[in-house]
Amino acid sequence: MGRKRQPRRGDAVNGMLLLDKPAGITSNAALQEAKSLLGARKGGHTGSLDPIATGLLPLCFGHSTKLSGFFLGAEKTYWAQIRLGQTTDTGDSEGQVLESSALKPSREQVEAELAQFRGEIEQVPPMYSAIKVNGKPLYRLAREGITID
Numbered sequence: 001m002g003r004k005r006q007p008r009r010g011d012a013v014n015g016m017l018l019l020d021k022p023a024g025i026t027s028n029a030a031l032q033e034a035k036s037l038l039g040a041r042k043g044g045h046t047g048s049l050d051p052i053a054t055g056l057l058p059l060c061f062g063h064s065t066k067l068s069g070f071f072l073g074a075e076k077t078y079w080a081q082i083r084l085g086q087t088t089d090t091g092d093s094e095g096q097v098l099e100s101s102a103l104k105p106s107r108e109q110v111e112a113e114l115a116q117f118r119g120e121i122e123q124v125p126p127m128y129s130a131i132k133v134n135g136k137p138l139y140r141l142a143r144e145g146i147t148i149d
Contacts, residue, residue, distance in 0.1 A: 013040035014062030021049055021057040026137075027130065034059055046071035048130040050139070052092055055079075084110070090128040090142070 017038075021030050027048040035043045044065045046058040055078075060068045085103060088095030105113075125131045127142040141148060 012062075013038050013042075015060075015064050016067075017059045017061070019057045019059055021054060023052055023054050026051050027057055030057060031059055035061070044068045046074075047076070048132075050092075050128075050130045052094060091126045092128060095128070 017034060019030055019034060021027065025033075027045050031043055031045045034040070038061065040061045042065055043059060043061045046060065046068045049055055049057055058071055060066075060071075083093065084105060085101035086097055087099040088097055090096075125138065127147060128139045130137050130139065132138070133141065133148050138148065
């Protein structure tokens with residue numbers, strides 16, 4: 001009869017944690033912090049939020065990491081707060097302001113523009129985003145002056 005394997009630290013951590021990710025931290029940094037606090041050996045997140053973004057970040061631990069692919073392909077809803085009449089070099093609120101306008105669009109003009117973002121759309125991600133190219137987030141490449149088409 002063989003010896004029974006002793007459970008290692010973190011073996012018993014299985015399940016999901018719904019984390020309200022704050023701004024200023026990457027999704028991976030949030031995951032690593034949660035893994036450390038829980039003593040989990042295996043963990044993953046079900047999609048990446050930009051460091052500037054806040055919101056729900058589902059984290060999977062242990063055997064539940066097998067479910068992460070299901071969540072990656074799931075439908076998602078996003079809420080945004082925007083500043084009209086301002087253009088920055090990064091396309092977000094952290095960049096240098098390139099243009100500014102005092103013109104105030106009417107509600108109808110705003111609704112007409114927003115219509116193009118409803119439903120299923122294909123979007124070209126901005127250079128300042130968390131999407132990875134060759135394992136490196138686009139925002140890091142952009143800060144190095146590298147542009148990807």
